[in-house]
Amino acid sequence: MLILALETSCDETSAAVLEFQPISDKFQLLSNVVSSQVKIHSAWGGVVPNLAAREHLKNILPIIEKSTEEAKTNLEKIDLFCITQGPGLIPALLIGTNAAKTLSYYYQKPLLGIHHIEGHIYANFLKNNKNGSLNRHAFPILNLVVSGGHTQLILMKNHLDYQIIGQTQDDAAGEAFDKVAKILNLGYPGGPIVSKKAEEAKKIIANNKEFSQLEFPRPMIKSGNSDFSFSGLKTAVLYFFKELENQNLDEEKMENWKKVICKAFQDAVIDVLAQKTLKEVKKRNPKTVLLSGGVAANKELRKQLEKEIKKERSEVNFSCPELNFCGDNAAMIAVAGLARFKKLSKEKKLNQLKTNWRDLEANSNLQIN
Numbered sequence: 297m298l299i300l301a302l303e304t305s306c307d308e309t310s311a312a313v314l315e316f317q318p319i320s321d322k323f324q325l326l327s328n329v330v331s332s333q334v335k336i337h338s339a340w341g342g343v344v345p346n347l348a349a350r351e352h353l354k355n356i357l358p359i360i361e362k363s364t365e366e367a368k369t370n371l372e373k374i375d376l377f378c379i380t381q382g383p384g385l386i387p388a389l390l391i392g393t394n395a396a397k398t399l400s401y402y403y404q405k406p407l408l409g410i411h412h413i414e415g416h417i418y419a420n421f422l423k424n425n426k427n428g429s430l431n432r433h434a435f436p437i438l439n440l441v442v443s444g445g446h447t448q449l450i451l452m453k454n455h456l457d458y459q460i461i462g463q464t465q466d467d468a469a470g471e472a473f474d475k476v477a478k479i480l481n482l483g484y485p486g487g488p489i490v491s492k493k494a495e496e497a498k499k500i501i502a503n504n505k506e507f508s509q510l511e512f513p514r515p516m517i518k519s520g521n522s523d524f525s526f527s528g529l530k531t532a533v534l535y536f537f538k539e540l541e542n543q544n545l546d547e548e549k550m551e552n553w554k555k556v557i558c559k560a561f562q563d564a565v566i567d568v569l570a571q572k573t574l575k576e577v578k579k580r581n582p583k584t585v586l587l588s589g590g591v592a593a594n595k596e597l598r599k600q601l602e603k604e605i606k607k608e609r610s611e612v613n614f615s616c617p618e619l620n621f622c623g624d625n626a627a628m629i630a631v632a633g634l635a636r637f638k639k640l641s642k643e644k645k646l647n648q649l650k651t652n653w654r655d656l657e658a659n660s661n662l663q664i665n
């Protein structure tokens with residue numbers, strides 16, 4: 297069985313082909329083409345929805361063609377089309393959904409709409425050697441999803457069964473990284489730059505005591521629930537930086553301070569994420585903890601979270617996607633689509649074919665369920 301998935305919810309245009317072998321119950325990723333628009337949006341300091349849509353429109357057909365070519369197949373052979381239905385930027389989502397609906401109608405094959413966060417979670421079922429299985433992780437699974445738009449703790453007792461047990465009350469973790477980078481004039485997207493500077497700060501702090509004192513607040517760390525808040529932390533960075541700017545420091549010192557700020561900020565984010573996740577590990581006794589979303593590419597977060605979990609519960613399996621599956625990509629949508637398709641009855645599979653190309657609508661506020 298061949299699945300073609302598309303993802304256009306934000307600033308990546310992506311198409312992937314996944315092959316599922318029912319006999320072995322395993323799947324193989326045949327292609328995953330991702331075209332990033334980062335260069336275009338960085339000039340604006342963030343994603344501009346209409347610009348993103350224009351680029352998706354330009355790219356979507358060549359990307360689909362490339363994905364089938366790389367998979368050594370063609371569109372006639374695809375058995376199921378999957379598309380990110382939401383949440384995301386509506387002009388961007390519309391390009392992908394319309395392309396997928398057209399393919400489903402033209403080739404008379406079923407179409408499934410997938411929740412973007414469901415996709416991020418299912419990226420964990422892929423392996424870099426491209427083989428995967430939906431049996432890869434044991435339930436119950438506690439998910440920490442950290443992206444540019446979401447920060448959530450989601451408990452799964454089984455496939456496609458989601459219970460949101462905590463989420464951010466304001467900014468998402470990735471959004472906070474992006475905003476801190478903007479405050480410090482480091483460019484867009486912030487996550488990779490801030491984490492690089494944070495790494496460089498280690499040496500500076502080791503060599504100079506002056507820098508070792510900086511610590512930012514850990515918002516809501518003792519709130520008693522599993523919700524998050526990152527907007528106050530970003531404001532703390534803003535005030536601290538403004539204070540520095542008033543001191544007319546020389547260029548080298550300012551650059552060093554920026555790195556130290558990045559580390560102190562990242563430490564605070566990681567501390568809150570790890571402590572909140574740990575609290576739920578103790579309370580819910582999951583067999584597996586999965587990290588996912590764009591911020592899951594943060595090496596320090598991966599390391600710290602695993603260390604904390606293993607220290608508390610050595611029997612819990614911890615996993616995160618390979619780095620190339622952390623950010624937005626269509627492979628994760630294909631895996632989630634496979635999980636959904638496998639659960640449908642024969643009748644529903646046919647229904648999906650008859651109606652979804654007509655009824656499916658992009659939804660920027662789609663809820664996970």
Ligand code: KG4
Nearest residue numbers: 443444445470485487488590591594623624
């Ligand atoms: O999942 P994603 O690609 O898109 C959304 O669904 O939002 O996540 C993008 C976010 C951005 O905010 C970006 O700054 C952040 O992930 N990010 C990182 C790192 N790499 C990307 N944040 C922290 N550390 C990183 N290494």
Ligand code: ZN
Nearest residue numbers: 443590623624
């Ligand atoms: Zn995402």
